[in-house]
Amino acid sequence: MSNWVKEYQSKLVSPEKAVSVVKNGDWIQYSFAANTLPVLDPALAKRIPDLHDIVIVNGISTRPHAVYKADPTGVHSIWNSTHLTAIDRMYAKTRKVFYTPLKYSEAPRYVRENSAPDILMIQVAPMDKHGYFNMGPTITHYRAAADMAKTIIVEVNEDMPYAQGGYGNNLHISEITYIVEGGHTGMPQIANEEPEEVDRKIAEFVLRDIRDGDCLQLGIGAMPNALGQMIAQSDLKDLGVHTEMLCDSIVDMVEAGRITGMKKQIDQGRMAYTFAAGSQKLYDFIDNNPQCAGYPVDYTNDRVIACRNDNVVSINNAIEIDLTGQVCSESKGTHMISGAGGQLDFVDIAYNSKGGRSFMCIASTYTDSNGKVHSRINPVLTLGAVVTDTRSTIQYVATEYGMVNLKGQSTWQRAERLISIAHPDFRDELIREAKKLDLLR
Structure with a gap:
């Protein structure tokens, strides 16, 4: 013994x-x-x-x-x-x-x-x-x-x-x-949110900007899952992964031959992550797999470390965004829904990576419990809403109506661009409110 x-x-x-x-x-x-x-x-x-x-x-x-x-x-x-x-x-x-x-x-x-x-x-x-x-x-x-x-x-x-x-x-x-x-207590099974048509439309805009050899960070949710499915069905090659979370769509991309990690500058050939959650398929994939590299989060999400990889692409969701580009991904007003997680980390990492791009993906509207439709692009954030990502950090914003780049844009340019990808039913109202806020020329 x-x-x-x-x-x-x-x-x-x-x-x-x-x-x-x-x-x-x-x-x-x-x-x-x-x-x-x-x-x-x-x-x-x-x-x-x-x-x-x-x-x-x-x-x-x-x-x-x-x-x-x-x-x-x-x-x-x-x-x-x-x-x-x-x-x-x-x-x-x-x-x-x-x-x-x-x-x-x-x-x-x-x-x-x-x-x-x-x-x-x-x-x-x-x-x-x-x-x-x-x-x-x-x-x-x-x-x-x-x-x-x-x-x-x-x-x-x-x-x-x-x-x-x-x-x-x-x-x-x-x-x-x-x-x-x-x-034998098993592992918690987390079902993927099934993408809806709006998720696929947003994913299509982002997919056009993903290139061979990019290093991916995918957030959780239906839209990143839709994008993962589309990448798996695409002809992209030699993609890498440096992320905080591994999810089922990563496995789909690996099995489709899209991910090799051979174009990465660090952890070449391996997928760096700090936690994984999904179905049994994901846990079986991780088990003793040398392609997966688990690290503490102050490695995976550290800007200096992650930016050693070129072409980092960060894809995340949001709850709402105002006309200057402030993003809330945590709360509905003062009511907490989720948490910040590493979203701001990777928004920053992607933009500071050589050739990197950061995408904030958001459905243009949501329907409340009473059946009323609301815009997710608003003149100002809902009272009490948490600013997860400051307006200076946001690069690309995509809805089902298009994608715009906010980097280097003044407040009037930001307002115009965000209104252009808002739901058509809310654009006139957004223009009126933007004028009241003195955001337009």
Whole structure:
């Protein structure tokens, strides 16, 4: 029996024993994206009624949490989210959900300097023969959290894919406080949003500007998924990937032969990412695949590093944009919908990459719950809306009615160009409001 196996056995405990270390006031770095805690979560939930002021730090919820059901009004715990999903928005109906504004590339530094956890609970793949636990599809800021946490509890998932690095994607047995065996708990399956006709029209405009050898960053959502499908069916070649998130459409492009990564200047032949979330197809693709390189987010989203690649193309979604080019991708007014993530990071990276281009893709309208149609291009942002990307950072904006470049344009040029790609039903109103704001000549 190796020393690592002996140490493993000495640290192996029940879920109840592992969560017994939690005390009042502890900050717990909890689940993130595909790395959930289906065994530790219900164990901690049983303890919640006896605890107070527990701070649970979570991001991109992909499974419901038992700790929420144990404390639906937030009497015993505080829910801090670094990126909201529909699950977090559901929690907010009965309790306060606090969002942590961030620039995703800086998240590891936040953990090290501003918000060190007392406890890290993390789901991992089974230990290898060298004593290492792989973090699977979620690297993000976990290495920083492990460096700072007083207690590290790992939940072993037999179904977790082994994700190659990069770096910062493993924890050694010597760092671990407790090990809990979860068995075969599967991976959260995230269905792709099926693109609608408007998504495909927007994607067509962007696709015209993608060239052989470009290095892609795709955001999440129906439009980037539509673009990924179109790229897979195109004759583009030698594309690369340097992104924060890997999604199913990346697999489609690889299988179609569009992605080789051989034109990249760093991580040549490999796809650099910091987390992955999607269907089982994606997790199977990642598993022990040397084409995939998982890194901490302060590598993937760092401008100096990412800009070493030429021709970085960033494609992201937005909720609304004003006539000067300010973009909101996080909220409807004061109501938080999502989070900033790394959108601003890659808007900046793409423009500063040699030959790079940044695309902000937005449907021209949306329909509210009462059936009323609203423009997403507005004279000013909705009162209380968060500015995710400042107007000086935005390059291309695309709707189903066209695509315009805002870089180097004055406010009147920006207003004219954005009105030209707004829904026709709203253009006259936008012109009138733009004149009131003194934005037109």
